[in-house]
Amino acid sequence: MAGKKNRRMQQLKKEIKRNKTAAIALIFLMLIMLVSIFAFLSPYPPDKVDVMNGLQGPSAKHWFGTDELGRDYLTRAIYGGRISLAVGILAMLISTCIGVLVGTISGYFGGKVDNFLMRTVDVISSIPWMILVTVVSIYLTPGLKAIVLVIGLFTWMSTARLVRAETLSIKEREYVLYAKSSGQSLKKVIWKHVIPAVFPTFIVASTVSIANAILMESALSFLGLGIQQPLSSWGSMLQTAQGNLANAPYMAILPGLLIVLTVYSFNKLGDLLRAVVEPKTSGK
């Protein structure tokens, strides 16, 4: 197992050297995470209202200007990034857990269990995500918790399908068959043998699902159905920016660019990991 991991790490390093865009994407992601973690180092508090200096354009004092209440816009965007990234990562964790659980159970047990779970996946996937997520969110109090739950609980279907397909082939491998026949408990077989084997599959899927969750969150917050004041995310900042588009267009630039670059980088990271996990497809 250790040898296999080392080989994967080497493959990853090689792939990063070969693929310059992915390397830049990786650096960008690390940078944005660091900035979000150390957001408190900014000289401006994120909520300090200074209406006299509202809607000022970019200057040496405020690099990206101030918003309609005179708050430093760069600081707001950094704190907004915290929320956007948190939503992306937490929603991904929820959806990956459910997806892996449903996928392995479905693939491992087969038969009626498989049939029931996969038909459930069919039902949930036949409601367009935008509709599903907004409909469920009206039954919850809007806010950070609601949006993480809603995105996490209703985006696991593709992960489940992928993991199920992978489990179907893994459960026929000799070491799993051996573990089963040597009398190991069901929980142990799934936990120790099946899930580690599907790990590469869902790690790729989860990287892409962070990107999707960030995009979903931004769209919902833009429609006013996501993050609520006083918190703000990149999406809700763009909602405010839309109202000031005529007199303060610079407000639309920064959050939008940050969304695009972050989502792009997570997708590239997914491509990179996929190339490491499934070397065959890397040529495409």
Added chain:
Amino acid sequence: MLKYIFKRALQAIPLLFIISIICFTLIQLAPYDAVDAMTTPNMSKETIELIKARNGLDQPAYIQYLYWVKGILGGEWGYSIVTHESITKDLSVRIPNTILLVLPAYLLALFLSIILGLIAGANKGKWADKIIDGLSSFGIAIPSFWMAMILVFIFGYHLNIFPILGMHTIGNEDSFSDLLSHMVLPCTVLMLSFMPELVRYVRSSTIGQLSEDYVMVQQAYGAASSWILFQHVLRNVLLPIITIVGMSLPMLVTGAVVTETVFGWPGIGTYFVKAIQGFDYPVVMAIMLLSSSLVIIGNLASDLLYSIVDPRIKGMGE
């Protein structure tokens, strides 16, 4: 063939049934009484009871469900609890508006994507492919509302060429050119947001086709590469696109929720967002039922179409 169609259609019916039960349950769970949509506060208690009885609302839930399904099949989708308007009437005005926006945008996007995808796939790894593929992976990351805001700022505020709100200029409702100029920006946004995934799809399927044996045979016979591309590869690339087109059917209704909101276009998207914000449960559920039915029907249609054009597929679904 008929057997396959029949079997596939039978699979879709339970799905539709379950979706309808989910919608009905969500309406029942909602913190309001269905009769509120039909009454006014100053009606007497007896009148309200009478209306309740007439609409079957005093019956147990499963009978109410049957009434509800009967109504939906007969084109009676209930009433909004906010405006008291008939949902059927509202939908019949708004769906054509959305189609007017989505259909041209989708067709244009499809056409351009096929061309760009073919070019990229045929020149895999060269600069044309790098540009097209690079732009598509950026395009996937761009939120459509942000693109809309940028276009609004440049063409609406800065250059002042196109109107940025609504469908018509007031007092100019019958002018076609006025409608057209209102359509330009939202259609562009939709087209650009549909394109990246389509381009990537066409590109990878072109690359897949080019590595097939029949291409090698043609090359061995000395056929020109453009002839191979248009005579053979194009046809095989277009086949799976039928699937994609079928699956895009629900977009005619829900494909433009965000874009319509930015441009204040009076379609299904703005109707839905308003209903969500006003907790107008009957409207929300009607749209949910409609859009999920379209997803199921779209998937069914694309499967059937595909099995007609490519008979090989029939055996694979078993």
